Amino acid sequence: MGKTADYRVILGDSRWMRELADESIHLVVTSPPYPMVALWDGFFAQESFHSYDSMHGYLDQVWREVSRVLVNGGLACVNIGDATRTVDGTFRLYPNHSRVIEAFERLGLATLPYILWKKPTTKPHYKGKGAFLGSGFLPPNAYVTLDMEYILIFRKGGLRSFVPKDPVRYRSVFTKSERDKWFSQVWTVTGARQNVDGVERRIAAFPEEIPRRLIRMFSVLDDMVLDPFLGSGTSLKVALDLQRRFVGYERMAEMETLIRKRLGGMSTNVLFEKQPPIDISTSQVEN
Numbered sequence: 049m050g051k052t053a054d055y056r057v058i059l060g061d062s063r064w065m066r067e068l069a070d071e072s073i074h075l076v077v078t079s080p081p082y083p084m085v086a087l088w089d090g091f092f093a094q095e096s097f098h099s100y101d102s103m104h105g106y107l108d109q110v111w112r113e114v115s116r117v118l119v120n121g122g123l124a125c126v127n128i129g130d131a132t133r134t135v136d137g138t139f140r141l142y143p144n145h146s147r148v149i150e151a152f153e154r155l156g157l158a159t160l161p162y163i164l165w166k167k168p169t170t171k172p173h174y175k176g177k178g179a180f181l182g183s184g185f186l187p188p189n190a191y192v193t194l195d196m197e198y199i200l201i202f203r204k205g206g207l208r209s210f211v212p213k214d215p216v217r218y219r220s221v222f223t224k225s226e227r228d229k230w231f232s233q234v235w236t237v238t239g240a241r242q243n244v245d246g247v248e249r250r251i252a253a254f255p256e257e258i259p260r261r262l263i264r265m266f267s268v269l270d271d272m273v274l275d276p277f278l279g280s281g282t283s284l285k286v287a288l289d290l291q292r293r294f295v296g297y298e299r300m301a302e303m304e305t306l307i308r309k310r311l312g313g314m315s316t317n318v319l320f321e322k323q324p325p326i327d328i329s330t331s332q333v334e335n
């Protein structure tokens with residue numbers, strides 16, 4: 049277990065991660081609010097982002113910060129799903145995953161082969177509705193069901209370098225059966241357990257198994273891991289379990305109680321900080 053400041057939760061806005069130095073993070077594991085998914089409409093509306101483009105403009109500001117803070121050879125893993133919606137009478141796909149790939153490529157990161165996370169529960173759709181209806185056996189107006197989410201993986205710069213036989217790297221080893229399972233493209237992992245008042249469902253928490261695999265696959269012991277959309281603190285809990293250092297950002301200050309509850313006795317190892325107000329008018333970050 050590391051020192052207190054090795055685990056930080058910053059209750060603030062990850063569009064401006066002023067608390068983090070350039071090139072100070074080895075791995076990012078995160079899941080942002082998903083544009084055009086009903087669960088997040090209220091969130092984006094309160095920020096006055098109503099269009100698909102403007103919602104991605106919001107996320108792009110965080111991706112720019114992610115790119116700044118990653119070390120050379122550092123990786124970013126982004127869990128995001130596509131969405132379907134009828135707008136102005138036309139039903140269509142909103143391919144969030146491709147927009148995020150474009151954003152990272154514009155920042156100069158390399159897209160690596162990604163993971164398709166299959167959630168076992170989703171039902172087929174008919175004309176954009178929740179389930180197949182009566183005429184669902186007649187062509188051609190039914191739609192393919194979105195039952196996968198993406199875990200996109202990006203690298204900044206070249207490969208990370210280690211000294212030959214680096215002992216920390218060797219102590220971070222995974223097994224052959226872990227490797228065979230984790231490095232295959234389709235993951236079947238059931239959704240997060242609902243623990244506290246269903247909040248995990250309201251903020252679409254991912255199950256611990258997702259960050260657990262990603263952190264073991266793409267970081268070594270003592271590495272610094274960042275989650276800029278911390279939510280209920282799933283990735284923090286896993287980082288503590290796996291002896292990686294960690295910093296997370298969460299805008300909803302009320303999540304602190306839930307995060308503490310989730311960590312139990314381990315929360316004494318975590319420093320909770322409130323981000324000082326940001327003067328957007330003098331910020332260097334463009335919209």
Ligand SMILES: C[S@@+](CC[C@H](N)C(=O)[O-])C[C@H]1O[C@@H](n2cnc3c(N)ncnc32)[C@H](O)[C@@H]1O
Pocket residue numbers: 060061062063078079080081082110248251252253254255276277278279280281282283297298299300
């Ligand atoms: C999909 S949830 C993350 C769920 C998380 N993976 C978990 O397991 O609980 C996205 C979270 O990002 C937070 N958020 C959105 N924009 C943010 C920003 N600019 N800075 C910090 N947190 C943000 C939301 O309040 C929400 O809790």
